Amino acid sequence: MCRWMAYQGEPVYLESLLFKQEHSLIHQSLSARKSSVTVNADGFGLGWYDEREEPGLYHEILPAWSDSNLKSLARHIKSNLFFAHVRASTGTETSRSNCHPFSYKNWLFMHNGQIGGYDDLRWQLDRLIPEYLYGERHGATDSELIFLLMIANGLEENPQNAITDTLLQILTIMKEKRITEPLRFTAVFSDGENIIAVRFSSDDKAPSLFTKKYNDHLVIGSEPLDHCSDSWTQVPAGHMALIKHNTYQIQPLSAKLSDFSLS
Amino acid sequence: MCRWMAYQGEPVYLESLLFKQEHSLIHQSLSARKSSVTVNADGFGLGWYDEREEPGLYHEILPAWSDSNLKSLARHIKSNLFFAHVRASTGTETSRSNCHPFSYKNWLFMHNGQIGGYDDLRWQLDRLIPEYLYGERHGATDSELIFLLMIANGLEENPQNAITDTLLQILTIMKEKRITEPLRFTAVFSDGENIIAVRFSSDDKAPSLFTKKYNDHLVIGSEPLDHCSDSWTQVPAGHMALIKHNTYQIQPLSAKLSDFSLS
Amino acid sequence: MCRWMAYQGEPVYLESLLFKQEHSLIHQSLSARKSSVTVNADGFGLGWYDEREEPGLYHEILPAWSDSNLKSLARHIKSNLFFAHVRASTGTETSRSNCHPFSYKNWLFMHNGQIGGYDDLRWQLDRLIPEYLYGERHGATDSELIFLLMIANGLEENPQNAITDTLLQILTIMKEKRITEPLRFTAVFSDGENIIAVRFSSDDKAPSLFTKKYNDHLVIGSEPLDHCSDSWTQVPAGHMALIKHNTYQIQPLSAKLSDFSLS
């Protein structure tokens, strides 16, 4: 599984969260604790917001811990909202175009999970990408595909509906194709202002999703970023967290999704 | 434009053609002579046949002239049939999955040229790839797309028909979409035994394609590989060269293709 | 030869000079105009100052024109003093540790030129690096070596003396070893506030060094960055430009250096 973190709050240098935490993402990438896959060395990425409307992006195929550029960038880039992601490939190539976060206009997206039977579904799912968005299909991952379908399904106007509709769309095709492997989907979206974090799986093993509230900022992550696991709140499976101005609300995902539960 | 060369004949170390020729491909990659684009530094690749049925492949995104691995591999790999390609991107990303030659089972393919208006056609053309071949779509180039369509159109059974049918298929869609830029296509195929080299363009600027016969081998290239340009035969536009056992025949492509001439 | 540019003035996004100029460095890297070597594809680098004391650094071995990270970083990083460099190797490996600019504490350095007979001198010259600086010897280039010698010779206290002393030190050893190739050295230094640009060669072919003054900023470069070559001032060989607050003074280098003139 991949690992990731997102930050919203007072502007900070990225290094304060990427390197200086006890269980920073970079340290995590070297050794897993709550995840079944040991190593996250199949590419990583940063996305951050600043004065410009569209986010900055940095993708690299070297392991995060040995990238000298990352160290310097994280010391010099300051942001009030940023995403970081370390990848453990579920099969597709290690290339920059397969690295998270993905971007579209002012939006960022990153993901941990996978579409069960993706190799058998890619042909059919890629055909759901509308022509006007096809130029944004740079890589071959299920993650980029899901993001493009969410945009096609109205992410910019109504993100909650777009998320539900896209998951339903994929689950329906998985059912038709009699795929028995689950759809696991823990993901984070931002339009540059707010963050939506989703935790879902069609089986009972939704990838983890933790949040922690501080005085002037809020951090969410695939794993707790410090030793005090207790101080982190796990978002329940089948729920999303809506994060605005460093506060968050937890909401259940649409009930329609539970009909596809494989368990 | 990209540059490439192919060799058939007595087994030789790859370096004898890649590095030791006066106008070897590696030297060419640094400075153009007959091509309109100056630099071929957007990835390169090798494909070679040996005792195994499927060819060996080596793709790299560094400029060919600065890749220390290439120097050593070319000194140690011997082959009686190999392809080499240096890329000058026409827009798609510099990544290994966009590097030539492409392979499928025992086949190799590489290409110089481009589908006019590709960005506007990719959505429609990708949909022509049949489901059973879609797993072979690793990158985003028009070159890989053309290769997969040729396979879908019967390359393994009747390569000449497959080539004509695919070019017609693409030209028809270009016409429907009122693309005015040309389809330029100079390409080389091999099944491990014979080589087919095609030179075509829908305008009058087909990318160059040269052949030279030696005692015990034959070389084809996007440009002559030595100073004696005179000793190289240019394959006429709208023709293909069929190369078997170090001899070759020149044949015109199907007359149907001339109907799409844009000139 | 390498190419480079440096900027001092009102804070700007790096892209305004790296990509948006007619003859921006990235365009130059693809095709040479005033330089004898055609391609600058052997690595590139950025160094920039912001609120932090030590500069930010970004080094990459891909050709600059195909690095998607560079595009995004240049759109999001703003600076009032930055360096950019595209490398054409004179022999040493294409690796990040061989990319300019080099840094030490708050200092940046980049260089165009070479020590004649460097391969024969490296053993002797490396031994001049004092022990306390040896940990900064990450690569194998003559450029990094010269920078470390300048630091050893007092760059932080008296840059002008340090430059002269180091060039004399190298020229003396070249003379002892009867090297007939020239020492060519056009270089730029900054402590984060001011810039020193040096143009020197022991023969009459000092690499070019141009400056242009605008209303609120000043640009120096190995080549003019726009079509109006007339509006750029060439610093004479054997001179240095001292740049403070967007103004500059031209001074001759020490007369001692002319004794080593090979011409």
Place this chain on the structure above:
Amino acid sequence: MCRWMAYQGEPVYLESLLFKQEHSLIHQSLSARKSSVTVNADGFGLGWYDEREEPGLYHEILPAWSDSNLKSLARHIKSNLFFAHVRASTGTETSRSNCHPFSYKNWLFMHNGQIGGYDDLRWQLDRLIPEYLYGERHGATDSELIFLLMIANGLEENPQNAITDTLLQILTIMKEKRITEPLRFTAVFSDGENIIAVRFSSDDKAPSLFTKKYNDHLVIGSEPLDHCSDSWTQVPAGHMALIKHNTYQIQPLSAKLSDFSLS
């Protein structure tokens, strides 16, 4: 710690040992069993002998498990004597010039271990490299340094003496500099015909070194390459294995080395 394996015997495709074994090196690189460091993703390398006198070399900074070139090369390169190495950096940069195996003329060398206090000793140790060998100092690792010192100390004429002399030379300097960290050195050398494997440490934690004899070949490795740990022989610390024609002899290292034991 790094991991490595070496093979001598009937010519085989490299993949049979690199990928097809239960505990192949590539699988090991993902998860450690007997080693204290979890991940070997800081570069890897191959060296192999064939008809040419000097060995073939392939170095890459991507994690071995995600390198598509490695998969193809290992399927197509056959050798009767080869080395493979996956690196876990002890501090120096992840670059190709820091990847093992290192080569000199017909010799290959790879290494697991480290010189205690290397950062404090590099200046002094690098000065021991004689001028005629300094051009071979491409990177900054202690491993390359040790190899060059062994060559300087007569590796080509009398490898056993050269090994002892070099270890003594380093231990003496460590003692002078009052370094308390150990010198750990498990290494493999070959001249293309025979293999020498050394296991040494100045403390009681010499990196592991296993051998296994088969009918027509012999494998040595930093760890056993299959589940039957029992069938692998551990070379005792302070000893070397001399491997000729798929047989081996174990010999103690010079008694002089024990004087430097730190334990």
